[in-house]
Amino acid sequence: MIKVQQLSKHFCDVKAVDEISFEVAEHENLILLGTSGSGKTTMLKMINRLIEPTGGKIEIEGKNIMDQQPEILRRGIGYVLQNNGLFPHYTVAENIAVVPQLLKWDKKKTEKRVGELLEKLHLSKDHLHAYPNELSGGQQQRVGLARALVADPAVLLMDEPFGALDNVTRSKIHAEFKALDELKRKTIIMVTHDVQEAFELGDRICLMDQGRIVQNGTPAELLFKPKNKFVKDFLKEQRLNLEFKSVKLSDVWQWLARQTAKGDVVLSADLSLWAGMEHFRFKEKDVVNIRHGGINEMRSAGFEQLMSAFYQYKKQQSHE
Amino acid sequence: MNEQQQTLWGFMRQESGKLAEQTVQHIGLTFISLLIAVLVGLPLGIFISRRKRFSGAVLGVAGVLQTIPSIALLGFMIPILGIGPKPAIAALLLYALLPIIRNTFTGITGVDPAVKEAALAMGMNKQQILLKVELPLAMPVIFAGIRTATVITVGVATLASYIAAGGLGEFIFGGISLNNTNMILAGAIPAALLAILFDFLLSRLQKLNIKKLKKVTASLPVLLVVLSSFYFIPSAYGSKLKAGFTPEFMGRRDGDLGLQSKYGLKIRTVVISDAVMYKAAYEKQLDVISGYSTDGRLKAYDLVVLKDDKGIFPPYYAAPIIRENSLKKFVSLEKILNLLAGRINDSVMTALNYRTDYLHLSPEQVAKDFLVQQKLWKPAQTANPDSVVRIGSKIFGEQYILANIYSMLIKGNSHYDVSTKTGLGGTKICFDALANDQIDFYPEYTGTGLLAILQAPAAVTDRLSTSPDAVYQYVAQEFDKKHNIKWLKPIGFNNAYALMMRRKQAEKLNIKTISDLKRYLETR
Ligand SMILES: Nc1ncnc2c1ncn2[C@@H]1O[C@H](COP(=O)(O)OP(=O)(O)OP(=O)(O)O)[C@@H](O)[C@H]1O
Ligand SMILES: [Mg+2]
Numbered sequence: 001m002i003k004v005q006q007l008s009k010h011f012c013d014v015k016a017v018d019e020i021s022f023e024v025a026e027h028e029n030l031i032l033l034g035t036s037g038s039g040k041t042t043m044l045k046m047i048n049r050l051i052e053p054t055g056g057k058i059e060i061e062g063k064n065i066m067d068q069q070p071e072i073l074r075r076g077i078g079y080v081l082q083n084n085g086l087f088p089h090y091t092v093a094e095n096i097a098v099v100p101q102l103l104k105w106d107k108k109k110t111e112k113r114v115g116e117l118l119e120k121l122h123l124s125k126d127h128l129h130a131y132p133n134e135l136s137g138g139q140q141q142r143v144g145l146a147r148a149l150v151a152d153p154a155v156l157l158m159d160e161p162f163g164a165l166d167n168v169t170r171s172k173i174h175a176e177f178k179a180l181d182e183l184k185r186k187t188i189i190m191v192t193h194d195v196q197e198a199f200e201l202g203d204r205i206c207l208m209d210q211g212r213i214v215q216n217g218t219p220a221e222l223l224f225k226p227k228n229k230f231v232k233d234f235l236k237e238q239r240l241n242l243e244f245k246s247v248k249l250s251d252v253w254q255w256l257a258r259q260t261a262k263g264d265v266v267l268s269a270d271l272s273l274w275a276g277m278e279h280f281r282f283k284e285k286d287v288v289n290i291r292h293g294g295i296n297e298m299r300s301a302g303f304e305q306l307m308s309a310f311y312q313y314k315k316q317q318s319h320e
Numbered sequence: 321m322n323e324q325q326q327t328l329w330g331f332m333r334q335e336s337g338k339l340a341e342q343t344v345q346h347i348g349l350t351f352i353s354l355l356i357a358v359l360v361g362l363p364l365g366i367f368i369s370r371r372k373r374f375s376g377a378v379l380g381v382a383g384v385l386q387t388i389p390s391i392a393l394l395g396f397m398i399p400i401l402g403i404g405p406k407p408a409i410a411a412l413l414l415y416a417l418l419p420i421i422r423n424t425f426t427g428i429t430g431v432d433p434a435v436k437e438a439a440l441a442m443g444m445n446k447q448q449i450l451l452k453v454e455l456p457l458a459m460p461v462i463f464a465g466i467r468t469a470t471v472i473t474v475g476v477a478t479l480a481s482y483i484a485a486g487g488l489g490e491f492i493f494g495g496i497s498l499n500n501t502n503m504i505l506a507g508a509i510p511a512a513l514l515a516i517l518f519d520f521l522l523s524r525l526q527k528l529n530i531k532k533l534k535k536v537t538a539s540l541p542v543l544l545v546v547l548s549s550f551y552f553i554p555s556a557y558g559s560k561l562k563a564g565f566t567p568e569f570m571g572r573r574d575g576d577l578g579l580q581s582k583y584g585l586k587i588r589t590v591v592i593s594d595a596v597m598y599k600a601a602y603e604k605q606l607d608v609i610s611g612y613s614t615d616g617r618l619k620a621y622d623l624v625v626l627k628d629d630k631g632i633f634p635p636y637y638a639a640p641i642i643r644e645n646s647l648k649k650f651v652s653l654e655k656i657l658n659l660l661a662g663r664i665n666d667s668v669m670t671a672l673n674y675r676t677d678y679l680h681l682s683p684e685q686v687a688k689d690f691l692v693q694q695k696l697w698k699p700a701q702t703a704n705p706d707s708v709v710r711i712g713s714k715i716f717g718e719q720y721i722l723a724n725i726y727s728m729l730i731k732g733n734s735h736y737d738v739s740t741k742t743g744l745g746g747t748k749i750c751f752d753a754l755a756n757d758q759i760d761f762y763p764e765y766t767g768t769g770l771l772a773i774l775q776a777p778a779a780v781t782d783r784l785s786t787s788p789d790a791v792y793q794y795v796a797q798e799f800d801k802k803h804n805i806k807w808l809k810p811i812g813f814n815n816a817y818a819l820m821m822r823r824k825q826a827e828k829l830n831i832k833t834i835s836d837l838k839r840y841l842e843t844r
Contacts, residue, residue, distance in 0.1 A: 048441055075443030085438030089456050098442045147442070 001026040001187045002047070002155065007056030009042050009211075016042040018211035019056065024204075029188045031198040034208035040191040043208070044157050047189065048077045060155060075099055078148030078156040078186075082163050084140045086132040092143050093128040099151045117146040120182060138169045149182055156183070158190040162197065174200055195235060199242050207231055219246045224317040244274040247313060249290050255309035256299040261287035268293065273310055277303070331502040338491075343510050345486035349405065350473045350514070351547035353412035357469060358544065361417050362462070365424025366450065375425060382418040390415070390479050395596070398483060403564070403592060403600050408477070408485035415476050416469035423465025427458025463526045467519055474515040478507070481567055482593035484600075488514075490567050490591045497568030499748040499772045560841060564592040564606035568746075573781065574771060574817060575610065578632035585838050594716075598623065601822060608837065612636075613818045614666055614718065616673025624826050625818040627833040633817040634767040634781065635788040637810040640726065641769070642761035643754065644804045650709055650760070654808060656733045657726060657761070659696060661809035669718065669813040676717040683717065687724035698732030705737055712762035713742040714750050718815065722763045747772050755803060765815055769795040769807070788814065 002024040009017040017039045024030045032040040045051040047058060049070045058065050065073055086095050093114055100110040118125060121142040132140055141161060148156060162170045177183065178201065192198050198205050199219045206216045207230075215227040223243055226232045235242060249256075250269040267276055269292040279288050280303045287302045301309065332339055368375040385393075393414065397407030431454050439453045455462075481489030491507025494500070525540075569575035570591055579585040587608060592600065600606045602621035611618060613625055640657050647654055664672070675686045691697035709730055713719035720742055727738045741759055744750040747768055753759045770776050770784070770791055776798075784790045796807040819834055831837050 050437065050441060071443045071445050073443075074441055079438075079441040081434055081438055081441070083434050085432075085434040085441075087435060087438070087453060088432075098439075098444075102443050102448070 001028070001061060002189070003059040004047075005057045005059075007043070007046060007058060008054045009039075009046060009051060010054045015211045017046070017053075020208075020211070020213055021056075022206055022213060022216055024187055024189060026187055027185060029183075029190065029201060029203045031202035031205045032189065032191045032208055033193065033195065033198040033202075033205050035193060038208040039211040040193075040208055041159055042211075044159055044189060044191050047155075047157055048074050048079055075102055075151065076153050076155070078151075078153040080141075080144050080148045080156070080158040080161045082160040084132075084144035084164075086140060086143060086147070088132055091129050091131055092123070092135070095132065095143055096146045096150050098147060103151060113150055114146075117149060117182075120180060121146050122176065137164055138173065141165065141173070152182075154187060156186045156188045158188065160191055160193070163192070163194075170197075177201065195238055195242070199246055207234060224314065241274075243314070244277065244310070245272045247273045247310060249273065249276055250292055250294070252306075252309035252313045253292060253297075253299065255305075255312050256290065256301050257305060258299055260289055260298050261300040265289060266291050266298070273306065276301075276306060328502045328505050332506050335491075335506065339506060339510070342486060342488045342490055342507070343514070346474070346477055346488045346511065346514065347547055349408060349412065349477045349480055349485060349487055350470065350518075351544055352405075353409050353473050353477075354416055354466070354470060355541075355544040356409070357413045357416035357420055357473075358466065358541075360413070361420030361465075361469075362424055364417075365421045365462075366428060368421070369425050369428040369454075372429075379418075379422055379425070382421050385414045386418045390476050391482065391595075394479060394483050398596055398599070402603075402605050403484045403596065404590065404605075405480075405485045407483055408480035408487075412473050412476055412480070416473050419465040419468040419472070420462070421465075423461050423468075424458065427461030427465075428454050430461065431457045460526055463522065467522045467526070470518045470522060471515050474511060474518060478511055481591050483596055484564055484590035484592040484606075486591065490570065492567075493593070494567030494571040494591075496748055497566070497746040497772075498571050499746075499751065499775075500571065503571060561587060561607035561837075562605075563587045563589045563608040563610075564597050564600055565589055565610040566594045566597065567591050569610040569817065572771060572817075573778065574632055574634050574767065579819075579834070582630050582632045583834055583838050585834065585841070587837075587841060601820070604822070607821060607825060609820055611818055611820045612718075612815045614669040614673060614813050614815045616670060616675070616677035616717065618820065619670055619674045620678035622823045623820040624823045625820050626826070626831065626837060628816075628818065629833040629835050631786040634770060634784070634786055635791055635814050636765035636767035636816040637788055637792060637812075637814050638722070638763050638765050639792075639810040640761045640808045641754065641764045641799065641805050642808060643757065644800075644806055645757075646709075646760035647806060650707065650734075650736055652734055653709065653730070653736070653760075656729050658809050659729055659733070660725060660811050662812045663694060663696075664812045666813045666815075669815065672721055673718050676721060683720035683724045686721050687728060690721075691725060691728055696729065696732075700728075700731035701733075701735055703731065703737035704735045707735075708737040708739050709761075710759040711738060711740045712744050712750050712753055712759035713740070714747065714762070715743045715745050719763060722811070726761075726763075754805065761808075763811070764807075766791045766795050766807075766810070767816065769799065774798050774802070 004023070005021050007017055007020045008015065020043060032043060034040050042051055046053045047065070049065060087098070090098070096114045096117060097110050100113065115125070118128070123139060123142055123146070127135065127139065132143065135143065141164070145161065162173055165173065174197065190201065202219060204216065204218055205222055207214045207222065209230060215222055215231050219242070222231060223235060223239070223246055226235070248269065249267065249271055252273070253269065265279065266289045267279065269290050276288065276290070287300050289298055289300045291298050364378060368378050390411070393411045394407060397411050401407040401410055435453060435457070436449060439449045444452065477487050478489035478492055480487045481493055488507040488511045491503050492511070495503030495507060565576055572578070576589070592606070597606065597609045598611065598615070598617035598621050601609045601623060611623070618625070642653070642657070672686055672690060675681045676683055688697060711723050711726055713723040723740050723742055727740055730736050730738050741753070744753050750762055751773055754762060766788070770781065774795065776794070780794070784794055792807065792810065799805045799807060819837070821831065826832070829840055831840055
């Protein structure tokens with residue numbers, strides 16, 4: 001879907017982006033993760049030509065973006081800014097309708113679409129005629145997202161969209177974000193420096209440093225098969241937490257007990273170990289039943305069994 | 321106070337026609353200049369917000385323009401654009417430019433870059449970003465600039481009357497020359513009210529919410545054009561010749577009013593400052609002007625005085641007027657000042673004025689040369705710093721020369737020290753300085769004393785008519801009675817009002833008297 005080849009951007013001596021190549025498949029959610037100044041924003045902005053590259057090539061659906069008129073290209077790519085960048089002199093409704101207006105949609109169609117998005121993003125209709133400064137940070141961010149989604153672009157670029165939010169609001173929005181059907185149909189590139197967020201939302205993660213990609217892989221690959229010390233160190237602090245979150249119950253299926261326990265709790269094997277363990281913590285159950293939808297099997301585990309299965313899994317990963 | 325207000329109200333009622341005309345001219349001048357300033361300043365401001373490397377130069381030039389004193393700027397305009405509305409509008413426009421350019425620039429560059437980037441990322445082109453994002457967001461700042469420009473323009477537009485462009489300055493400067501407080505206020509109060517009113521209206525526009533502002537912004541150009549068109553309401557009547565009279569002359573019984581009532585003279589008239597009047601006549605922008613009969617420029621520009629055959633201009637014999645208290649304090653002063661009595665006749669004074677006004681010699685130089693030639697010059701004696709004679713003068717060349725002559729006479733003939741306070745503006749300022757013991761004496765003219773300071777009723781002036789002696793006796797007596805101020809002996813020359821024309825034109829049209837002029841104007 002999106003293909004980046006040998007892309008570079010130099011600001012005088014600074015190689016902000018240094019010969020980067022990667023691909024994003026359709027409907028995939030790619031995270032650009034890295035420390036401050038590693039070139040994430042620069043990389044992202046080259047995709048909708050807010051920044052012109054020094055060298056290299058970007059193709060979207062096989063077409064070189066340099067062959068298109070920038071305004072036309074941008075109207076087909078959703079863009080969410082870190083500090084939302086809403087127009088302070090436009091109401092919420094007008095802000096969301098910017099792109100439809102540029103695309104000359106008729107009024108009915110625009111209104112219908114705006115209403116639909118408002119509902120999906122849990123914004124009240126009362127906000128339609130409010131100005132951005134009358135909204136909370138979380139609400140503003142949702143409006144920013146609605147504005148990017150309104151014309152249903154195939155590609156969505158997001159630059160630290162949840163960076164300015166407090167932790168509680170952020171995890172709430174994360175949950176909504178994952179549940180939003182609109183986003184499942186999109187190819188997304190999202191920039192963040194928050195490791196948790198990257199692991200929670202990303203199908204794949206590009207870990208960047210000094211304008212280069214250090215490792216490009218799934219969250220589990222980064223965790224269990226780190227390419228070098230940099231990757232390891234980057235994830236060190238939240239390692240355990242991330243591991244529990246990124247390993248699914250189905251991944252450790254072979255080490256679980258075959259018998260079923262008595263009790264009414266049945267968990268899906270698609271859940272992470274973290275989610276499974278939360279049941280012990282909150283429900284004080286000794287044993288839970290787990291159903292694996294794919295192979296239609298039922299197994300069970302207690303807290304200690306789950307732990308030992310996890311360690312076996314890890315051992316196996318590192319030997320592979 | 322109450323009486324004062326009523327007479328002011330009376331004056332405004334009596335002059336309501338003129339007041340309305342001047343107000344309309346003032347509004348027109350203000351808004352034409354403002355309109356052009358917006359038309360020029362807004363694009364220029366936008367331009368420099370795009371090409372920042374030009375911003376320093378453009379703002380610098382506009383800033384320098386702003387610091388040029390208004391009168392000087394008007395003066396610069398005359399050689400290029402002549403007199404009348406054109407140079408006035410050009411000058412006002414230049415003053416209004418800086419706040420508009422600067423605020424447009426700061427307004428646009430101050431727009432949050434994240435918002436501009438968002439607009440770009442949504443797929444807006446440059447023009448859409450300007451019209452939909454930058455200008456609307458910069459509008460409050462731009463509006464503030466227009467407000468500042470409006471207030472400046474309303475104020476500076478009073479000076480337009482110096483160069484025959486009309487406006488409320490006619491009353492203000494006429495009033496200052498005529499010592500007529502009501503006249504000053506009749507011009508100054510409406511001018512101040514206009515400034516306050518426009519500022520208020522614009523501030524209301526600014527406070528309207530952003531939605532409505534879009535409509536208002538669209539209506540603003542329309543409003544500006546309508547207000548500007550005020551200026552082009554045609555003036556009352558035309559004639560073959562064009563006259564330029566000073567604001568002072570316009571308001572005097574022995575000036576334009578007398579010309580109309582005694583001669584029945586009807587001529588197309590503009591109001592103009594005497595600083596540019598003679599030159600404008602010389603350059604054929606005016607045909608008839610109201611000058612002073614001893615003015616050096618008469619000689620410089622080859623103008624002739626039309627004979628006042630019906631005698632409407634009272635005599636203006638110059639004499640020092642001095643506080644009685646000062647005479648007591650400086651015992652020998654009267655004798656010294658009277659050394660000059662009868663020494664300078666009209667043609668001598670014209671020649672002296674010519675040397676300063678046209679040859680640009682310093683008044684000191686001219687004064688000394690004159691005293692030497694008259695054998696009156698003595699080197700300065702040692703001065704006693706405890707007895708300082710304070711000499712005043714109005715703000716024109718003849719008075720500077722006289723002040724210098726007196727200063728040298730005093731220093732040469734006594735041990736008094738002298739301080740000169742020259743340039744005390746018009747009659748009102750100078751006389752008030754004398755009355756309030758800020759100066760000891762200054763040279764005044766009998767006619768001015770009679771009409772401007774004493775404001776003698778018509779019955780008195782008619783009785784005194786044009787007899788120099790009678791007028792001198794009357795003012796001497798009245799000043800003594802009312803103000804405790806003494807008129808010393810006249811210096812000799814009569815700097816009366818006079819109508820003047822270019823010598824060539826007057827000869828060609830065979831005009832020698834004011835009655836000839838009237839006759840010429842009435843033939844078709
Ligand atoms: N317009 C610019 N001019 C010069 N240097 C720039 C410019 N934009 C970015 N850089 C440099 O390029 C490098 C990468 O910047 P970039 O904004 O892409 O980092 P980032 O990964 O987005 O960082 P952050 O997490 O802080 O947003 C930095 O060293 C930065 O100083
Ligand atoms: Mg960034």
